[in-house]
Amino acid sequence: MKYHEPRLISLTNAFVVTALYVIFFITGVLIISPGALHHFYTILFLLASAVILFVCSFLVFRYTLEKFIYSKIRLVYKTIHNIKTKKGNAKPPRIDLQFLEHVNQEVEEWQHEQSREIEQLRMLEQYRREFIGNVSHEMKTPLFHIQGYILTLLDGGLDDPAINREYLQRTEKNIERLIRIVEDLDEIAQLESGQIKLNVTRFDILALTREVIELLEMKALKKEIGMGIARQEKPVFVEGDKEKIRQVLTNLIENSIRYGNVKGRTKVSFFDMDEHILTEVTDNGIGIEPGELSRVFERFYRTHRGRSAFAKGKGLGLAIVKHILEAHQQTINVRSTPGVGTTFGFTLKKSKVY
Ligand SMILES: Nc1ncnc2c1ncn2[C@@H]1O[C@H](COP(=O)(O)OP(=O)(O)OP(=O)(O)O)[C@@H](O)[C@H]1O
Ligand SMILES: [Mg+2]
Numbered sequence: 001m002k003y004h005e006p007r008l009i010s011l012t013n014a015f016v017v018t019a020l021y022v023i024f025f026i027t028g029v030l031i032i033s034p035g036a037l038h039h040f041y042t043i044l045f046l047l048a049s050a051v052i053l054f055v056c057s058f059l060v061f062r063y064t065l066e067k068f069i070y071s072k073i074r075l076v077y078k079t080i081h082n083i084k085t086k087k088g089n090a091k092p093p094r095i096d097l098q099f100l101e102h103v104n105q106e107v108e109e110w111q112h113e114q115s116r117e118i119e120q121l122r123m124l125e126q127y128r129r130e131f132i133g134n135v136s137h138e139m140k141t142p143l144f145h146i147q148g149y150i151l152t153l154l155d156g157g158l159d160d161p162a163i164n165r166e167y168l169q170r171t172e173k174n175i176e177r178l179i180r181i182v183e184d185l186d187e188i189a190q191l192e193s194g195q196i197k198l199n200v201t202r203f204d205i206l207a208l209t210r211e212v213i214e215l216l217e218m219k220a221l222k223k224e225i226g227m228g229i230a231r232q233e234k235p236v237f238v239e240g241d242k243e244k245i246r247q248v249l250t251n252l253i254e255n256s257i258r259y260g261n262v263k264g265r266t267k268v269s270f271f272d273m274d275e276h277i278l279t280e281v282t283d284n285g286i287g288i289e290p291g292e293l294s295r296v297f298e299r300f301y302r303t304h305r306g307r308s309a310f311a312k313g314k315g316l317g318l319a320i321v322k323h324i325l326e327a328h329q330q331t332i333n334v335r336s337t338p339g340v341g342t343t344f345g346f347t348l349k350k351s352k353v354y
Helices: 005-032 034-038 040-085 097-154 164-192 205-222 242-258 290-295 304-309 317-327
Strands: 200-204 226-229 237-241 265-273 276-283 332-337 341-350
Touching: 005 034, 005 040, 034 040, 040 097, 097 164, 164 317, 200 205, 200 242, 205 226, 205 242, 205 265, 205 276, 237 242, 242 265, 242 276, 242 317, 242 341, 265 341, 290 332, 317 332, 317 341
Parallel strands: 226 265
Antiparallel strands: 200 237, 237 341, 265 276, 276 341, 332 341
8 A cells, every 4th residue: 555545535535525515505505595605705604614624524534544554554564573573572663654655665575575485495395305206216226236136145045156245245335325325415414504614724735636636546547547637836725624625526536537438538727816726627528418517516416428427326426516615605617518528617715825
């Protein structure tokens, strides 16, 4: 309701009352003494009384109307205020005419806020449903494998030296995979809830990258992938949680091997960006289709190419990477050309002390 509406309604009502009064007055005079209408004083009396009646009825109408509206609006405002502040005993504010406009605005804002919240809840609900579906799907495969091996062993395979050891080893591998899924999910949950406190220190990311590359060398060798660091002699000091950044580098370099071609190449480069250091991990592997680029950081998301290149991927590594960097208030981006290669780049705060 607009604040000037009570005034308009009161004006109309006062006008109607005054018009009726004038009609009755003229009719009355015409019946009683028609000649009196020609007297100046009669006309003056009619005009003066009509003006007074108009003003008085306008004031009475407006007062009654506003009192009624205010009482209703105070109630509405009190309810909104209580919901907003989540208090049950908040006093309604004093309301004057201009305040009606303000209340109107607040109600509109509140309505938008509520619609936004409902939309968010809907999205969360859909996300939750998808998440549960993904978790159960990811867990089903190793669980079915474990069940299959154990049933075969119980069905007599235990006494068959050709398979008993082999099947137990496969069972163990699947259990290991289940444990890794649970550990990754636990890590994501902790990062999301902000429970993980970062242990921020100053460290040399060049030395850390060398350590990670050394650890992954065996995996790279299996695919004859060469790994290297772009020309960089001096240490590159950054600020961050060293162990968490080790995990970021491990996940990115591991991906470059997994989704790299045989005899391919992985290169890590550092770029000085005044306040930040940009670290890039580049491969010349299978690449990612443009339509899938924005989705690779989602939990459990795996590209079509990725699935066929490495069936065992869980789709959790990049989600963890993104969370770790967000916890550092830093960013990660990806660019890729299918069939040519991929580059993941993330920033870290440059250490002020050199
Ligand atoms: N360097 C890359 N080149 C091509 N595709 C990639 C690359 N890195 C990631 N991807 C795609 O993004 C998906 C998500 O990667 P992510 O690291 O989150 O999961 P994953 O490697 O499948 O499993 P894990 O949780 O064990 O790391 C991969 O499945 C793959 O499809
Ligand atoms: Mg990965």
